[in-house]
Amino acid sequence: MTMAWRRRTHRTRAQARGAVSILMVVLLATIGMAALVSIDVGHVFYRQRQLQSVADMAALAAAQQLRRADSNAVMTERALAAAQASGTQNGFSGAAREDCGASPGGEDGMAVCAGVWDPNDAAAAAGGRHFRGSYDPARMSPNAVRVVVSKTVPILFGIPGGEGRRLRAEAIGNASPPVAAFSVGSGLLNFESSRSALALLLGNTISLSASDWQGLVNTTVTLDQLRLKAGVGTVDELLNAGLSLSEFYALVLGAANKESLLNAMLGGMPAIIDARALAAGLNVGRVLDLGVLAPAMSSAADVGLNVAELLMLAAQVANRGAAVDLAGAVPLLPGSQLALRIVEPPRMAVGPVRPSTTDPMGWETTARTSQMDLGIQLQLGANLVDSRVLSALTPTLVLPLRVQLATAQSALTGLRCAAAPADRRATLNTVTTVSSICLARKNDLGQCANSDVELANVPLGVAHVAVMASPRQQTVPGNSITSVLAPGDHQEVSSRGQLAALVEDLARNLDLKVTVSLLGIPLTTELKLGGIVSALSSVIFGVLGPTLDGLLAALGIQLSNADLWVHDVDCDNTRLVY
Template sequence: MTLLLGTAAMATDVGLWYSKRRDLQSATDAAALAAAYKPSQAQVIAADLLSRNGFGADTPPTVSTGTYCDNASLAPDARYFTGVVTCPNAGYVATAPNAVRISTQTEAPLGLSRALLPDGGPYRTSVSATAARIDEAAFQAGTGLVNLNGGIANALLGSLLGTTINLSAVQYDGLVNTDIDALSFLDALATHVNLSALTYDQVLQSRAQIGDVLDATIDVLDRQPNLTAIAAQALGGLLSLKAAIVGNPDIHLGNLLDLGVWKNQPVGGTTSPTALQADLNLFQLVSFAAQLANGRNAVAIPQLGLNLGPVASISLVATAIEPPQKPFFSFGPVGVQVHTAQIRIQLLLKLLDTGLLGNGVRLPLYIEVAPGEATLARIDCGLEPAKDATVTVNAIPGVAAIYIGEVNSNAMTNFSQAPTVSDANIIDLSVLGLLQLVSLTGKAKIQIPSQGQPAAQPLTFYQPLSGEVTKHEPPTNEGIIGPTSGEGQRARAVSTGLLGGLGQSLYNGLDLHAKLLLNLIVIDLKQGNCGGLLGLVCWGNGQQRTSLLGILASVLGALDPLVDGVLKALGLQLGTMDVWVTGVRCGVPVLVQ
């Protein structure tokens, strides 16, 4: 009987102990899930919830915040790191905790078995729980997708792909204003490259030809039940590009897109409740893929089809200084980044180059644009994420140096050193090339921003209210979450320093030297009127009196739309960075341990 009573007492106490431990584990799990919504207030939230469930009064919980790395290569118990760390093979740097670990303990009630314990009890039990929440957003950075000049875009894309392209302005407008679903694009691409990939990450680790990329985008558009007029224009442009491809170069897809936490989703999972809901802009997709296919090669365009008058011509050489260090499109949690390209551009503009008046006006322009950088800095989901989620992106526009002058011959291919810039012979007027009348030499430089590196500028994106998108004109540091094809979606970071336009800034900084009448007279020129010795290079009467400096100012004034169009076709702008957030998904806290 004694043995039976002792066994019954022990069984009862063990059952009570397990029941108490189960209740404590449930309360700790609930506290971890609640605290994961706001890791910054984890201690307060956890203590409050445990207290409401009858725990924590005797021993406060131990709460730590850290980083949960969703990485299958790590053992499950090794995926939580205290503090903010860089997850192995994540491709991004976390900037804030995304997980909470809570450890609690309590006393277990004991009855008859108390006599069996050395000190008579009590018996303590402890548990822990780890919960993580990963919010994700899709964003991209580049140039403003408006007012593309068809001639410039055709010349640049054609040179990048080694072919001749003749897309119309209407077709470019269609590409600029059409987006496609990212996962649908990758699904179609996996089919065209005959990949038996199980996950999107395996697709991104492969290579695809430019023709396959275009075929995939065409398939996505073809599957749309009601194709809009704009999308139909984009489809026509894609078909024309596909027909013009020569050689069909290939690219590494991982240099184009980074899917972040969605990379482990199975191919074909576009209808999954947790699927990525974000878009890719067609023009940026095509132009960035062309830049990847070209690699580091210089793109030379002897003659741009621009209407600058009957006696004007422009030649251009553009070089990508480095391959992209980050993908052009990023999707993932806080910390992911995108970079714009690092580009060198050499422009030569000629005016009055008829031979009758010598070489006329010859304006060599050299531009070096450092890569810009955009980092997903914060996602605030609020109580109703579909209505009040906000996303903050820190953008750093690329620094640009713009010169008038002659650069060393290997400036476009030697990336180990900065170019040297010397005086250029800007204006050379003579009679039949024999009797020199006037020669203007000089150089100029402007820096964007005017001093040092630009600081990171926070750009905030909001959900559209009632389906309406607020229109605005850049520059602005606020945008609307949604496809790039809508109005008012982007936000823009702007560097200071380019005041009064590119041409005017260069003109103001010109250091000119004039040589007149067979070099018999040498003058250091600045802006001025036509008086004094400067009268020797002026003509006309009264208010119609004109100087060579006036002609030069007019030529420089034409640079702004020209340079802007060239850079837009390359996905860049001087001193600015446009950013879009094309989608946001607020994660639900889940128990991971």
């Protein structure tokens, strides 16, 4: 009994030891397999992280190429080369190819697509990408690059001969081009006299102190601030919103936190100016030339715009085609007249450096001055004498002139970005187009005369002398000047001696007919001024110059003069958006 029990116990223990050994083998095998799977998973995860880093760096490098001024095709080519170089530098050996398909990355390598990233594009919002590779190159420029990197990695402990696992990483880099805001004016931004000029444009109603005006000169407002103040959703809606001049001023001053000046700016402003503004289609887009193709215009939303300049430009848009009231602005001889009309209002420019095949200057972002007609009629003679007898014997001298202040344009041809805003620079090329002068019609100083004009009527008792002039229009070209300015800088560029040149050209083109009537018998002599042009032009300029200079000083305008202002330079950094 005892021996049998001992033998059974021994067999049971032996069987138990055998069972534990089998369980241990199974357990160890399971742990080993789990370890191998974990190593494989970790290896795949690590390679995926590497691949994503390659895609991120390639997208950023490619997007940087979109900040350069060039055609869309050249920018795409450079983006592809930059992505390839970045991949190689980061240990990726696959070839880069251009692929703007809906789901690229089906084979090993790098698929690169330069396209448009727009967070407001609902149709391209799938997966949070907001990216489309197809766009209208005439209306848009690429502002983002999508990079998809695919690579097959081996399974370390898989079935021998297996294909491995194909990994895929995607990144989208956005690079809005650096933009600048600038303006060019014919002396209109010479702020020593701009308050008086604005007063004339607003009907002599402005009552703004010098310190308040200087505060507006030193204040900027952004498109995004104007958009929020206007309560619209996009910059495009802001640009197209129709406004009266009062509404425009309220919008700009409100966005700049200068609403306290609104009454001083518009108190008693004639209602006709508001009506003119609506008739002229006043809106932010008429004041700004936004040289940024959609949807990249959002890159200009944070560029600072000078408040004083916006107010001045809007007033000129409102007065387009209308005669500005110059009564009392410049002291003239009794009987003399002045007339000023804004033919084409100026515009401020906001945009990037980008060549243009359609703009005459060859650059897309350009600002221009206003084009004005200045009519002046100087009269000296009978109006100075009260006596009817004496006035009948007093000679009358009349000189009606029309001076056209043609448009000057400034183009953004270069930008230098830097971390510190003060170190940023904008390069502007300014071209002054022709100015012209002609004899004007006496009953309409805004039109050149098309027939002989009487300049003098001299009674000499039994004799009578009349001097007539045959009108000829002469043009005087300006010159091109390159300027490099920092944000907030101002430079005045001008073609010297333009007023004297205009007067000399006028004198050179005056063919005078002197008619002497003696006892009713007329004798006419034609007088060519070629030989005495210097002496005559100096006399004319001596009489005309001070008056014109006084008028132009009151309006802040000079002939062939351009005031350049760089309001802001914005250099957005390239960033990953997916």
